Amino acid sequence: MSESVFLAETDLAARGVPSRYPAWLDVLQSATGLFLALFMWGHMFFVASILLGKTAMWSITRLFEGYFFLGASYPRLVSGVAACVFLVFVAHALLAARKFPLSYRQYRVMRAHTRAMRHEDSTLWMWQIYTGFSLFFLASAHLYQMLVWPQNIGPYASSDRIWSDGLWPFYLLMLLAVELHGGIGLYRLCVKWGWPRLSRGLLKKLKWALTAFFLTLGILTLAAYMKIGYEHRLNYGERYHPDTLPQWLLPFAPSGEFSDPPALPPAAEGKEA
Amino acid sequence: MSRQVIFNILRYNPQLPNVTPHLQRYLLEAADGMTLFIALNEIREHQDATLQFDFVCRAGICGSCAMLINGRPRLACRTLVADLPDENTLAPLPFFELIGDLSVNTGKWMRGMSERLSVWLHAQEMEVDTRRIEERMDAETAEAVYELDRCVECGCCVAACGTARMRPDFVGAVGLGKIARFRADPRDMREDADFYELIGDDTGVFGCMSLLACHDVCPKTLPLQTQIAFLRRKMAAQTIKSAGKKTSLR
């Protein structure tokens, strides 16, 4: 075995060059967190497109599948994105786990501490631990789904999953966990690195405002999917296909899919039947 | 018009281990301008001579009397009874070695921290010719250094720190604040690489989880949040700058 193994094993590694790992780990934890938080907000907006209508949501889904620039839908692209996010997510979880209470004793000390202190930022950290812990499972499950069945995204497909497959409690929980965790996390990133140079009071107000906004958006969105899912429960499994697209989007669609109106392709009737 | 105030005080003397830790209740008549310094001395002189606590300057200058007042670390001498509710709990600062009741050994920990982080000025020359006019320093720099030098080592920041509570080898805001103080001092010859050796790990600046209770409880209102963030940036930059170089940081 190499020298470094024994140096590490005997705790003598620290006596020469100071390790750079802690710095890198801290920077990476922040970087992955920042990426995930920003991704999550973007993702929220994409998902919320359902509030603008089924066609909007369908278009965005297709966009990510390459439909508008590759000439056909490739759901594997979504798998690819999901895989990347999954990797970042796992990295973030690993890095952040360093900060978790590592034993029941530590957890108890911390809980007693935050209760006695009644100090908002310390209490928020506990929430970050709770939500972070739940995201180990919730986010993993969701990402796995997206990884394996990327084709199951769409106005009807998603709604069916949420309503008919009974996953809406899962999504509700995940929504709460993600928004709280991300919001608190971003706030903490700002105070941790001292940028942007706003007062903590202002940062915290911003944080709560953003969390409130995204939670509202998220709940409305979830409600919209639930409603669609409920209305569509009898046609479970059917996929959505819009009759037409907005004028400006048509040139991007693969040729033949959407002919100029009013001509209706015969296949479309069958689909919607 | 006198007001009766209840103090539930955590009693435990490690010298008498057969008596288990418990809250003991004391009733006291509040008086005008009464601080916890006056209140606790009154309890000790008239009700219970065995009660242990620490005061020195009783003017908020020396940092001896930090304790948990209703769960939060504060300087007892600067706490007016008039500002407290009718029932209160007093407990010793956690984290530090308990001497007895409200008295903890902050001095020992602080000295250990000072030695570990070598928080004294590392000047270029050890012996100066004191007959000569002193080195110059501009007034703003001097004031900025003094600002960070105001720490009284009371231990409030460490007792309030979730990180320190979970990981007792953490140097705490007091340690990081002192490093920031010497880093800001143009007379100190150390560079970021040197400071990195002292605080560039999870017991130092990268262990801090930014819960910021330190900043919020500091009785001297030191700018701990911005100083720790500043150190974190500098230490991270130090790592990134020297990435790829295989040589020692020295």
Added chain:
Amino acid sequence: MKTVITDVLVIGGGLAGLRAAIGVRNRGHEALVLSLVPPKRSHSSAAQGGMQASLANVIRGQGDCEDIHFEDTVRGSDWGADQIVARMFVNTAPKAVRELAAWGMPWSRITAGDREVIINGQKTTLTERQDAHGLIAQRDFGGTKKWRTCYASDGTGHAMLFTVSDQAIRRGIAVRERVEALSLIHEGGRCYGAVARDLVTGEIFSCLAKATVIATGGAGRLYRVTTNAVICEGMGHALALETGVAPLGNMEAVQFHPTGIFPAGILVTEGCRGDGGVLRDAEGRRFMPDYEPEKKELASRDVVSRRMEEHIRKGNGVASRFGEHLWLDITQLGRRHIEHNLREVKEICESFLGIDPAEKWIPVRPAQHYTMGGVRTKYTGESPWLEGLFAAGEAACWDLHGFNRLGGNSVAETVVAGMIVGEFIADFCDDPNNSIDAPLTLAKTCVRREEDSLRALLASHGQENAFRLCAEMQEIMTRCMGIFRHADGLQDGMHHLQRLLQRSRDIGISGKSWGSNSELVAAYRVRRMLKLALTIAHGAYQRTESRGAHFREDFPQRNDREWLKRTLAFWPEEEATLPTLSYESLDVTKMELPPGWRGYGAKNHIEHPETEARQFAVERIRSHAQTQGKDRFTLQEQLMPYLECLPANLRGKNERLDEPLENEE
């Protein structure tokens, strides 16, 4: 029995003790510091305003030098000071400031150009010199001709203590915290160390050393209203007094600070007045110019305190439920100044009074502040009566302050004495004659005596309560030994104190714990405090004159003819209830500055028979030197040679902007 053996035992971990420890450590000797509290909590940290040293950097300090600092100090002392010591001190103070600067002390600095200040209630513009930019700044303080007080905002003592303490840590100097020295181990006129008690475990052990230093600060807690920390109980003074061999000097010289916050007695710095704050009465009128037209609020502390009390007696005090007080008004200094240069004052006002000093006046009344008296030593810091026993700082009477200390001279004295005495201790330890064969039998006897005494105390079923005795003593001291003293009050107070001392032999203790036991501590300390109180009372009663802070209403004149002498108090008999006093004359014929009017305060002293001749001689030497074009150093040398008294490394001249140092080695 546990025995610790070291080279130098330092009792007290404040500025003086730590600096002395560093001094001997630098010379290769081992030092052990015993401290009641962690050193950084020492009362040194409470010094706010600053430290006097004639750097002459600011424009208002231009022309300042050792000579003026010396004169201010001697005048301030009302000619009670040892002028050799004062000379040693003023020459070392600038070096101390510069050494501290090199050690990291964040002194406030000068910015060149115009700045607005308040002088005598008026806005004035000062223009700082270009070549002073970045040098250490000075502010105005009471009783000084020049702006001489170097400072770090108003946390000077704190910053100094942390700087020096960090240097002690750097040198690995061992400190035993929460340890109290109970008595000195001595035999045949030689001190061998001390018996100490661990305040946490109660363990009693002996510390043997070649040299023992008492650096325990003052004894303010003898009084009810004091600015002093609760640890300033004079236990170092008592250590020497209880040997029966080593005397205390000038214990009746007790300083009252004009601006203690009313009624708590917490200090607000003299810097408030130095920076332009004024005192006002019930009608909001500024009254000090009526009494002291020249120095006004910035006369020496004894004078200002006395004038304030006088003004209250005339019915001009502000009535409150705790009694009467006056106002300190710093509102005209402006918020910016207060938030930058008087931060501690602001915090104290907010926390203890709930007021903003930039908006409202601060209620103040004089409070006990400083113990000029102390363990009498030679200029080397060593007790002439007990070889190997040294003292430094407030606990010592070597005697820099005489009957009144100037503001800013106390923290200065701590480090300066630490530097000077530290060198002398190192010399003492270097001398092979002074090495000791650890006197273990003696140590054992001393430890056993303390153990037996504490056991007896714990076992006793006495009727008296230590806390109550202490409170009674403090009340008597504040009432009878305060700013105005009178034979009737002093006698009455002395009788009460004697009775208290007798009662203190019958203290009972409810908690029987051998370890941490505040009642036990109060019990053995109050006996010692009572002895000190009686030393003050007896000295004050006997001294039938008024000098500096010691003011006798029945003898309002300073009487150089009878009283140009230092009180020495011995306590040879344990069972006695009064100290034995003797006196040590000051030699007018050797004084560089013969007695005269101070420049403030009363102008009615009784001359010493030799004063006139000495004055004449001084004038002659002066004019002679002037006609011959001799520089001030030569003149000084002719008036009162002292340089030989300083340790060799501290004899050099001090460089100033206007006084460059020639390249001499």
